[in-house]
Amino acid sequence: SLYLEQTPPLIESMKQSLVNQDWNLLHSSVHKMIPSFSIVGIDKSFEEMAKKIQAYATSSEQTDAIHDMVLTLDEVCTQACKELKEEYTKLKNSK
Numbered sequence: 325s326l327y328l329e330q331t332p333p334l335i336e337s338m339k340q341s342l343v344n345q346d347w348n349l350l351h352s353s354v355h356k357m358i359p360s361f362s363i364v365g366i367d368k369s370f371e372e373m374a375k376k377i378q379a380y381a382t383s384s385e386q387t388d389a390i391h392d393m394v395l396t397l398d399e400v401c402t403q404a405c406k407e408l409k410e411e412y413t414k415l416k417n418s419k
Contacts, residue, residue, distance in 0.1 A: 325412065327360055328405055335401050350394075351381035357401065364408060368404050370400050 334353050341349035354377045361371045371397045373393050 327364055328412065331357065331360065331401055331405055332353055335398055339398060341356060344348050344389065346400060347384045351378050354378050354381070354397070357397070366400060366404055373397060395406040 331389070332359050338350060338353040338357070341347070342354060354374050358371055358374050359395070360366075362368075374397060375391055377393050380387065
């Protein structure tokens, strides 16, 4: 439930910070997401992608690559939330 509470606002923060070119907020949002990847079973390659976003944000480099990576992380984390919510609902209903 903690992942489901914290991740959607972090996704929105990540996307908005990219739009606003707020590199500090982008770095912070992505940094907060990384530890949860392994906990919920997100592939290690997406953790590496998140670390690249952090590196771009730290150096304030805006490239097409950072935009694409943010969109990919958005999709992956949103899908993880959807799947986790389904499993969480099943668990709650089975009690």
